[in-house]
Amino acid sequence: MTDEQSASLQVWRYLAMEKMPYMAGLLFSLRVLDAPGLGTLAVDAGLRLYIDFDAIADRSDDERAQMLLHEVGHLFADHHLLAEELGVDQRTKGRAINVSADASLNDDLRDAGCEIFADDGGFILPSVLGEPDYKTPHHYYRSLTDDDEGQDGGDGGDGGEYTGCGSGSGSEPAPCELGDDDAGGTAPAASRVQVEVAGAIIEHAKNRGRVPAGLAERTEQILAPSTTPWQKILASMVRRGAASRAGTLDVDTSRRSRRRHDARLGGTGRRLVVPGMHTPVPRVALVRDTSGSMSAGDLNAVTNEVEAISQRVGIRGMDLRVIDVDADVAAERGYRRASDLAVRHGGGGTDMRVGIDAALQVRPRPSVVVVATDGYTPWPEEPVGVALVCVIVGTDDQRPRAISTAPSWAKVVEVATS
Ligand SMILES: [Zn+2]
Structure with missing residues (x-):
């Protein structure tokens, strides 16, 4: 950016903050780049804002x-x-995603x-699409693509002028985007800044009141109060599990060792295939207690923990199965987003042993089984052959008793609910 551009940007940022003061954290975190020829503005997930000032x-x-x-x-x-959430190729549907x-x-x-x-070049409101306000992008996308199948060329992929908002909007990246080149990593991690903004929104709401509905909802999602260090816990459980199995269950026969085995040394005359070592990425099966004793607050707390596992460990879908269990298995799915867990399947009595058994049947076999429960359940007598984490949710009064009954060989994580 030139000095003049930089000065202009300060004015725009100031005016923007007058309208939405809580966005200050994001507005000041943007790494702004001049993008001559872009024709518009674009953002990427690395908080880079590309502006064609002209x-x-x-x-x-x-x-x-x-x-x-x-x-x-x-x-x-x-x-x-x-694009990933909607399960579409952004090169063919990028425009529809961006508009939504x-x-x-x-x-x-x-x-x-x-x-x-x-x-x-201005703003598209839902009414332009013939749709009501306050729906999700997913809703608008479905409405758009139901009407016209396959008419969308994406952004920029056809050689035309780029009209999107950049990969940060879900569409195809703008031609000027830097991608993996972080040029010294001057853009902080988006998640941290989002949390700051969410905090500022809460403050704003306290002091002055009005916050747009969509932002209030998003704030609640972002400020999920999980403080559990899942990355650390799961990494240590996976290591422990791998060590105890001494490489027998944890090898990956689909990879060959780079080490060439000389048949003469082994003297067998056969070609040996040695399973390769691999860095363990945890596959988690999470048993969610959905029995009648779990309050709405308990279930919310569990949702926040599942979301925290997904974000901090970087797993979802089939690598993070959520199995709803009361005294029977009521539902099972790969976790993608918090709303997947909005419906409680089950609601009867409690036996988490049934859920643990179901988790052990999952293929590929999970490296860690996490049971999230208020603790009013029988537990297996013996170790189950896979690392077990018991997430005990409940009030300060309830948790100690529940923890005292959890297996001594399992890792216990406490989650306070009010
Ligand atoms: Zn946009």
């Missing part, structure tokens, strides 16, 4: 402030995950006092 020269400062808010809106909502993400955040911007200019 292309937006005709806009007023206030409009450009709103454009900044729009771009950080994509970042706060983690729209870069959309835009519609889902522009109604909040309007509620926060943005004027939402809708002229050429």
Whole structure:
């Protein structure tokens, strides 16, 4: 950026903060790059904002402030995950994803006092799509793609001008994006800044009141209160499990060792295939107690822990199975997002041993079984052959008794609920 561009940006950022002061953390964390020829603004998940300063020269400062808010809106909502969540190829549906993400955040911007200019190059509101406000991008995407199948060329993939908001909006990356080149890592991890913004939103709500509905919801998702160091716990459990199995169950026969075995040394005359070593990525089967004694608060706490495992360890889908169990297995699925756990299957009596048995049947075999329960359950007498973590949820009064009955050979994690 030139000094002049940098000075302009300060003005836009100031105006943006007047409208949405809680976005300050993201606005100040952006690593802004001049992107001549881009034709617009774009963000990526690394908090980089690409601005074609010439292309937006005709806009007023206030409009450009709103454009900044729009771009950080994509970042706060983690729209870069959309293509994966929607299960579509962003090269063919990138435009539809981008429009859906835009519609889902522009109604909040309007509620926060943005004027939402809708002229050429302006903001798309859900009404433009013939849809109501306050729906998810997933909703708008389905509505868009149900109407027209396969008519979307994506952004930039067809050689035309890039019209998206960058990979941070869920669409195909803008041509100017740096990708893995972090140029010294000057952009902090998005998650940390999102947490700061979420905290600022809470403060704003306390002091002055109004926060757009979509942002309030997102804030609750981000401020999941799990403080469990899952990365550390699971890594140590996986190591322990691997050591106790002495390489018998933990080898990967699909990989060959780089070490060449000379048949002459072995003297067998056969070609030996030695299983390769591999870095253990934990596969977690999580048994969720859905019996009647689990309160809504307990279940929320469990959801936050599952989400924390997913984020901190970087696993989801079939690597993080969630099995709902009361006294029987009621449901099983690969975890993708917190809303997957909104419905409680089960609700009867409690026997987590049934869930542990079910977890041990999962293939490929999990490296760790996590049981999340209020603890009013019988436990297996003997170690089950896989590392077991007992997550005991409950109030300060309830947990000690539950913990006293947990198996001595299992790792116990306490999660306080009110
Ligand atoms: Zn956008």
